[in-house]
Amino acid sequence: MARTRPHYGGALRVEIAGDPWQQPGGIARRLVYDGLTHLDPDGALRPALALTWESDSNNHRWQFRIRSGVHFHDGSPLTSAAVVTSLTASCASDCPWGAVKAVGPLVVFTSDSPMPNLPALLAGDAFLIRFATTGDGNLPVNQGTGPFQVTGFNNGVLTLTANENGWEGRPFVDAMEIRAHRPVREQWLDLGVGRADVVEVPAEQLRQAQQQRLNVLTSPPLVLIALQVAETGALANVKLREAVAAAVDRSALYNVIFQKQGEITASLLPQRLTGYSFLFPTGRDMNKARELRGGLTSGQLTLATESDSAMQLAAQRIALNLREAGFNVQMAPAGANYADLILRKLPLAGTDPAAALEQVMRSAGNPIPVTDATPMNLFKVEQTYLGERKLIPLFDLPLAYARGPRVRDLHLRADGTPDLADASLEDAQ
Incomplete structure (x- = not known):
């Protein structure tokens, strides 16, 4: 019993490829804020x-x-x-x-x-x-009520310490060290030699992580990968937007780039929440794309995405799909928000389909209230919204993290991020 009881103390070391404060899903956000x-x-x-x-x-x-x-x-x-x-x-x-x-x-x-x-x-x-309050050096500091508080940021490492007076009780570990902007390969190397305790496992590398016998925690599909389409400018004509949707080859992206992880989809919500996702066709139809485009010209289109390498590869593949359909597509710099087409990650959390549907549309910049939670109405809302081709769903992906041997009691939250506040270290004293 003493071995299985969580221990207090120690510093948990986490490595990530992105920014710990990014929104949504920054790993530090729910440690500091509630x-x-x-x-x-x-x-x-x-x-x-x-x-x-x-x-x-x-x-x-x-x-x-x-x-x-x-x-x-x-x-x-x-x-x-x-x-x-x-x-x-x-x-x-x-x-x-x-x-x-x-x-x-x-x-x-x-x-x-x-x-x-x-x-x-x-x-x-x-x-x-x-x-916001004024911290040391008169710099603004965002104060939270969460299980950890910020105590330092040096050389790319964010240091959090346990909130002794937290309303949910004190976390088990004394401190959290989050090393940001760390390439996944280096994260895994650090995990292997004991320099890291929790690291990321991108969906497209899940098989590789399993082959390397990493101890991986995987969520259900909780991230919608979708192509956001501008409804003004070059793609103001809905037929051109429909042609873009018909030209994308989801199967190639899913099989090659994302290594068959998650689910192919053409709906906003996953099948597990609604039961009707299969009613939205996911196949590529190049003949339809060419027919819809017809003699319409869009001029040069720009396509952007995040700096994530898999997303960059997916965007490049989508650009090839569109060129095959007769579109003139050029890649925009990573992170550009002015492009005609933006490949995005949108969060899917919770078990309430009406709330999830409203949330994903809000995340896409379309705050449409969902006031009727019946399956028929949810399907109608999705069908109407997707018919405008302002957002083209492609697939739902899981989130995954690997943990080292000294980490105990780690699980994933509903949004797929690790609940580090409940984790403990086996070698803590």
Whole structure:
């Protein structure tokens, strides 16, 4: 029993290829910040900084009661006013609510439209609660209420220390060291020689990780890879956007680049949430693409994506697909947000399909409320939205991480990121 009981102490070493603060999914965000609500590992909605919530006026008004006795890392008390300030800073326009205000211990949201999915949306990465204070050297520091607080950033290593007075209790490890912008190959080498405890495993390298006998934790498909299409400029004509959708070869991307991980899809939500994903055809139709394009000319198109190597390869393959259909496509610099076509990763979390559908459309820049959660209506909303060809779903991918031999009790959250606050180290004293 003593061997299996979690130990307190030690520093957990994590290596990632990206930015620990990136949104969504930055690994440091949920270690330092909390939301009003959160999703448990099974995707069910649970209280967090809000202890209870209730709606009235047919979901036009919601009130969330803030948990008492919670403090930010600098000792400031969590208040409803601080929550409103944070949410207002996080969402300046196109919010899931019309207005938000503090009333005593309550945070009250109102809207001219029903907001049935608001509690689930507030569990999202964009609405974590924080506020800025002045730290050492008069630099602004974002304070949170999470299980860890920021204590340093040197030579690419972000250092977090345990929050001794956290509302959920103290985490097991004393500190977290997150090394950012580390290539995956170097992460795996460090894991092998004991310099890292938790590293990333990209979906396209899952088979390789298993062959190398890494201890891998894998989520269900939680990331939608989709092609976002500008509806103005060169692709203002919907027939041209339909031609783009028909020309993309999902099977080649899935089999070659992403090594048959996850699922091919042409719908916004995965089959496991709705049961109707198969109704959206995923096959390539080059004849249809050429017919739709016909004599229409789009001029030169630009295609961009993130700096992720697999996404870059996928974007290049998509560019070839489109050239075969008669489009003139050039690659834009990595991370460009002005391109006609952008290959994106959109999060898919939770078990509520209505909330997930609204969230993925919001992530794509289309804040469309989903007020009817019946399967027929969800299908209709998807069908109407996808018919405009502003977003072309391609596949759903899992998230995965490998852990070293001294890490215990590590599991993945509902969004696929590792729940490092609950992990412990076997050799901790």
